[in-house]
Amino acid sequence: MDTVQNYNIIRGDNCGFCSGVKRAVNIAKKAAKEGKVYTIGELIHNPVVVNQLRELNIIPVEDIAHIPTGSTVLIRSHGITVSQEKEIIKRGFKVIDATCPKVKRAHRICENLSDEFSSVYIIGAANHPEVRGILSRAKGNGKVISDITEVSKLKNKKEMGVLAQTTFRKDKFFKIISELVKKTDVIKIYNTICEETLIRQRELKKIAARVDLLLVVGGKNSSNTKKLFERACEVTKAYHVEDSDGFDIAYLDNAKKIGIMTGASTPIETVIDIENKIRNYFLKRKIKQ
Template structure:
């Protein structure tokens, strides 16, 4: 089986930075999963004794707590600092940007529209910095919104597709006199999506590697599925030989939280088929 790897894939800048921070702070804990990849979280626990806290209450005084790449709500961060916890902020800089935009625009009396998923940890964190904040997953949700202010500012979850964000923006600018638009979609996300779109149009089958709860991995899978038979897996153990019957060329891409060691194991197993 011939394997083609996407030109852009895997760990983004923010994830690499967070992993490095965790490795440098042994015997610490992360507030929420550091990244959306359980295998990598297990490795950090095994090799560096980096634990995982699910609630603020688990953090004790003098603990070293690392803030996840997706960030946490503003009040949770405040509580950690007030508890004399040593806080190491590994929030991706591309995530802190929309946090600050929402904070500043809210001070200037703008209603905020976030293009994203309301239950995603990144969106929960960004939302906490605003006053009148509305999270919309699609343009269909916009007509039901009632805004507190007559000025609108928009940001997007960093892993969303730019084309769909444009649909949100176009809907708003036709209906409101002042709309401030901030492009907060991560460049690495856009590059990975473009590379996946290009590769999936040239192969017989695509394998997308990443956490099943990872938004950016799901986006890659959705894009790939538009062009060819595609499968989303977390590691090589999920590969099924039957997928590759009568297939000669397999494309591989990976989400931004997928480490190279997992990608390599997947490629090696496919090449042996």
């Protein structure tokens, strides 16, 4: 906790990159020292970092077809689909796999569940690259459930397997499970929500209860940051900010206790920049008094 002129800034202990993102960024930076590295999609869901990485020769491309022959391709922490994997092998690229080990685990679980069951449900955001990667391992037996309302539309199944996107909200996951069990006689559930995601969700809840303003810092395109923000709004006044430029000082508006929490792909430097902006604001106010 940091006290500034009777205002408190409470920064979450788990702010900054998660281990999977840290690992992927380090692997990419090391590889880029040898030459240009292409990533399929942005390395992480944070535009500030992606722009910095671009300057280091780490180039995101949306379509594998746009990667020049003979290039080095890095698979980001979210992983890729089976068909993308086949394509990069077919094109003969030098491949560096930085898929997070916890995402790899979800891949293996999905493969095994699809061998065992004809219906496998992946609870997560259908359009998220990680979920597309997991779904592609379900061998045609998979379906994504994003919201509890979708469960009532499902037909009853004799048996089913279930797993989650690694960054899914734990409370929502268990609510969906509680409805899915009504649809089947046999259900095998793997809680594949990453422990680091759970820790952040728990910490966010604790901080939100102690502050009158919570800044959730991370890319607007970051799924886990959006979930943290959604959760924060349920408890307190909250803003989702990408960086210090996107943090409007007017947000402080009579706030006395300011909490800061980040998504898994937010560098700690962004938090420090925002904290400095808050401190400068209070310092200027004190000088004026």
